[in-house]
Amino acid sequence: MAHSVEPSSSLSFTSSSRLSNGSVSHNVCASHCPDLGPNLEAISLSKLSSNLEQLLDDSDCDYSDADIIVEGTPVVVHRCILASRSKFFHELFKREKGPQEKEGKLKYLMSDFLPYGKVGYEAFLIFLRYVYTGKLKPSPMEVSTCVDNVCAHDACRPAINFAVELMYASSIFQMPDLVLLFQRRLLNFVGKAFVEDVIPILIVAFHCQLSQLVTECIERVARSDLDYVSIDKEIPPELSEKIKLLRHSAQHDVEDNASLVDPLHQKRITRIHKALDSDDVELVKLLLSESDITLDEANALHYAAAYCDPKLFSEVLNLGLTNVNLRNSRGYTVLHIAAMRKEPSIIVSLLKKGALASELTLHGQSAVSISRRLTRPKDYHAKTEQGKETNKDRMCIDLLEREMLRNPMSGDASMSFQITGDDLQRKLQYLENRVALAILFFPAEAKVAMDIAEAETKGSGGNFREVDLNETPIMQNKRLVSKVEALMKTVETGRRYFPHCSEVLDKFMEDELPDLCYLEKGSQEEQRMKTTRYMELKDNVQKAFNKDKANFCHSGISPSSSSSSLNNNLVHGKARKV
Incomplete structure (x- = not known):
């Protein structure tokens, strides 16, 4: 009697063959159809990937057993999947249970996982989707591009920062395949980006022990015109020393030594910078009186705009001993540095003192274009609730744009007036x-x-x-x-x-x-x-x-x-x- 074969889908994982005893042997189709085997495997993996992706997308199928809090927002996860894909999570879930929530879920804080760096909400979602599906989704535009209309977004700061966050996540959570992928992506940024935007790449490469990426970044910084003050302030000491040695060796055979800095002159400038770090304006005045160094020679306003408290910056500015439109050795005005710092009070202080928003860098950037190139659409378009602070990124752009459009004002408006008695009280109350x-x-x-x-x-x-x-x-x-x-x-x-x-x-x-x-x-x-x-x-x-x-x-x-x-x-x- 013939054995009937059950109807199957158009793609089956088995095939039937009749044996001598009349029974039917069900063999794996891939062994008999070698050309179809790899396709079936790919189809199976694709279906598995889609099914696992539904766990992230379908709110009606919430079988999660833990939450990871990222930037204040809970992200549901399934510990069995994370543990099977990541050695980090395998060890984490094996040694500790995590705080218990009312609904029975375990709760973890992203900040507890990070010994350095930052992994934002959107970056973690991209990473998590790769863990579940094996597919890397495109980066969301609202967090991986800037709001500069003429930017190609191939090396602006938001694009770099988002890739850096994904690199941190891939390294900390021990996903070596992703580490290699993002290392290639960051290597592509190194040659295109402004040198100040290479610094976050160098730091993540250093922490993630990516020697090739570290070497590329060090060489890029050493070849650039980034000043030694910025190198010392923003780069780890062991890396800054390598940059200095590489620069020194490259300049060793240069015949023109006229550009070499006088050690005593540089020592006096360093003292002024240290006084600024200490928020000691009186010490700054004393140092100025004891030498012929001026605040402009020390680029004191540039330094304060980049690294000091805004109130200290205002105090130095109000000394009236500086040129607010002075350019440093890289062609940046103080307002350019303030735009990089993204501190509205410093920007307003400079504008009130006559800083020109129309001044361009050697690369043709104004302060507002610098600010736009550093700002993500998510931050620029974020709605602020009544009574809560406005996003500083958006505020800086608005301030600089208005200054570019408004008619110049000559000096500060006079605040002096002669009122006494009841008029003064009414004025004060108003x-x-x-x-x-x-x-x-x-x-x-x-x-x-x-x-x-x-x-x-x-x-x-x-x-x-x-x-x-x-x-x-x-x-x-x-x-x-x-x-x-x-x-x-x-x-x-x-x-x-x-x-x-x-x-x-x-x-x-x-x-x-x-x-x-x-x-x-x-x-x-x-x-x-x-x-x-x-x-x-x-x-x-x-x-x-x-x-x-x-x-x-x-x-x-x-x-x-x-x-x-x-x-x-x-x-x-x-x-x-x-």
Whole structure:
């Protein structure tokens, strides 16, 4: 009797053959069909890869047994898969269980895995998908490109940083195949990138013990014009010494020794830099008085803009002993360095002192193009919740773009005025309320304006109107005038560099703000009228802001995302006095 063969799919892993005893032998198709075997294996692996990928993508099939918290966001994982693919996770799960969560899952923090470097959320997802599927997905554009429209994104800082994060993950989690892949990718960056962007590649190569990549980076830095100060500050000592030795050997046979630095001269410059590191402006002044070295010769502003606290930078700038548009040996102005640092308060300080945003580097970059080339679309387009700080990357770009478009202003606006008595008190109250509103609506922008104006951190902190019995009327008036001047300076700085925020504040301050702050007081009719008027005011302010935003977009500028909405808590009858 013939044995019937069960229907099968078009691709089967077995074939049937009749033996002498009449039975059917089921042999692996690959052994009888050598041409089909590799294809079946590839198809099987592809199906397995797709099935495992569903574990990451299908929320209805959540069989995960652990979470790894990356940048505050939990990422679900399956320990059996990670342990089978990574020796690191195999050893980790074998020796420790991890903190238990309410739902029974184990919880791990990414930061606990990293002895150095950083692995962001998007980079870990790319790595995790490779662990599950064996396939490397393209890098997400929002985190691996910059917002510079003319950049090819083949060697900008976000592209490099994302590859560096993936290299860290591949090395720490012991995935050698991925390490080799990203080493090739980073080698491709070395020859294209600006030398300052090679430094993160050199550091990851050093920590991951990638000798070929380390050698390539060292040679690239040694051939560049990167100054020794930056080399010492940003590169591990054992690597910086190799760079210096390589440079010295390359320059040993150079006949022209005129460029050699005088040791005593360099020693005095180093002392100034160390004084800056110590936040000691008085020591800087003393060192200047004891030698003929100037702050410009020491590139003190460049150094402070790159490595020092913003408040110290302001103190050095306010000495008035430097040229704010001075170029260093690499052709960078202080504003270029500030754009690399991405610190809004330093940028505003320089602009107020006359720094030119239109100055270009030797590579043809302005400060705003430098800032754009360092900023990821994810950060630039991120929406900031009301009352939370604006992303500094976006703020730097906005500041520099506005400065490029606005009409130049000659010097600082004069803050001097002659007011006394009740006028002074009213002026103080108005300014305190306005600055307090700025802190409420636009905290990041307000902080920058206050830092530049050397105002109190809390804007209206302390009661400057209370009477000290040991203080004469003249002293009290002088103290109040000083406070008013600081607040006026804060407001003027905000109007100059954050015009759309200032427009919103002006709308609030110009209307019946004191009355509207007490929506719950008065008769029911009065409360109803106040609430209606408050809603009208808020609507008018929002329309004004949208109009301002449209004007910025029309000119190629988008206002700060933190200014996109008003404080909704004030709308629901709970407005409070500032």
